[in-house]
Amino acid sequence: MNKYKKITLDGLIFQNPTFMLVLGTCPTLALIKSATSAAGMGLTVIFILTLSNIIISALRKVIPNAVRIPCYIVVIATLVTFARMVLEKFLPDLYESLGAFLTLIVVNCIILGRAEAFASKHTVAEAAVDGIANGLGFTFALTLMGIICEFLGKGSIFGLKIMNFKIEMFASSAGTFLVYGLCIAVFVYVLDGFERARRVKANKLARENLLKEGA
Amino acid sequence: MSVKDFFKSNSFKCLAALLCVLLASGIFLTIAYGFLEVTAGERLQRAVSYIYSGADVSVYGENDVLITAEVKDPKGLISETKKTGNAEIDQAYKVTFDENGKKELDYLISSKGFGGWSGGTVTCWIAVTVENGAVTGIRKISVSSWGNQTLSSEVNSSSLFENITSKYTDGIYYEPVGDFLVTGATMSATAICNAVNGAIAFVKTDILGGVVSNPFEGFVFTEYIDIANPATIYQVDGETVTYNIITKSNKQAQSFTIEITVGKGGVISEYVIKKYGSTDGRLDKDEYNALVRTDYEGKDAAYFKSVIGENGDISSNENYEAGEIQTGATRSNYLCLYAGLFATANYEKCLGGQMQ
Structure with a gap:
């Protein structure tokens, strides 16, 4: 399999940071009450994750091993501060809705995790693809759960009223926790189903090949 | 280690790398701030x-x-x-x-x-x-x-x-x-x-030039009462004084809002906690209200003074231990006692002048 395709699929599905690795749980649980906040947070993370992966990958041979983590933190903090400035200037509503969680991206384990586990060991192009893929995986997960929670908890999607019926629990922290857990369960169940089907298909092919060789 | 050795050492490389990253980040953010600053205007x-x-x-x-x-x-x-x-x-x-x-x-x-x-x-x-x-x-x-x-x-x-x-x-x-x-x-x-x-x-x-006055001028026992809060008020109706008291916080105990009615002789006729500031969690507001009614209604300033004592340490005061309120949330209890003392001790003062 093409390595870029593998990196992309890993980030999006097989190593999805939210559903498979359960990383970045703090902003996830806090922001999925609203689809707009969730999508906004996801897009901000794509920007920061991609740029931090590119910069860290580019500097990987320059930064001594002993100070790599402080250097990663400085790079990530710089990008987060820059993202804050951009959002405050051009998207003040989104800036307000993200609140303190925007600043807390500095300590988001997805970003530091990808910097340490991937960007510091791969080329700039691979790191960039990894950043985009993981960011998209995170955004997809947050937006999906944001839509579910907002629809059930407020009867709206992205602020647009769909129905008057609402279950207020889903607009609370308990509801987001429940939705998060159920989404993880469904995601893992579906992936397991695909994996089982793939194994069955592979075994069937192997058996047919053996029979052919025997005949 | 000589100076030459230091500059060749790994420590120097680490320091230089970290300083370079910091400097680059600082310069970048300074320039970015110049373009992206949200001015007061x-x-x-x-x-x-x-x-x-x-x-x-x-x-x-x-x-x-x-x-x-x-x-x-x-x-x-x-x-x-x-x-x-x-x-x-x-x-x-x-x-x-x-x-x-x-x-x-x-x-x-x-x-x-x-x-x-x-x-x-x-x-x-x-x-x-x-x-x-x-x-x-x-x-x-x-x-x-x-x-x-x-x-x-x-x-x-x-x-x-x-x-x-x-x-x-x-x-x-x-x-x-x-x-x-x-x-x-x-x-x-x-x-x-x-x-x-x-x-x-x-x-x-x-x-608009409104007049600012202090309606609690000369009141006693105000240490734990938020008299600067505009919601702390009293109303006089004949011989009855009704207070809405906001207490200050007392370490772990948060501010309480308490409505106290004091009748003839400076005796409490009604004591209701409207906002419960206890962070202890053993009792809820209704349970606590039931206890303070039993303990505080019908009591005057002398009772509250005897419970609070001279040094304010109620935990070792036998008058305090004789009461019903033994919740373990001593700091919250102290605030409620203090509000009772404030209301009863200033009863005569309130009768002397209506709050503006």
């Missing part, structure tokens, strides 16, 4: 366009602010209470515009409310409407900065701002209880209410 413009949504408004004092001052305390009791206050006003503008053919006048106030989550603040632009020299309401509120409040989305999705603007009455003091409690972010809502209260007090006193 922009913040004002955002607030104006949000609050007046397209109306043709005239803002006086845009370049030279109308008033810059601090409201440390709406009642001006700083010297007595040493209170740092619940709101701080840093900008005020006079705004005029035509609405339905009528000339409207607002004061647009930038007010920083204290008491948010983790000691944080929320800064709001508050449009205070004025007619015939009196405050008539709050037109709209625009949050300028959430500080580090993490649950701003809870406040935004609640009806807090609508409640504040729709329920204004003269003399109201906003606090996140009852209808205002439904935000899911009580601490942030407290900071917003404080900002609004500060803005109203500022317009009434500093702009």
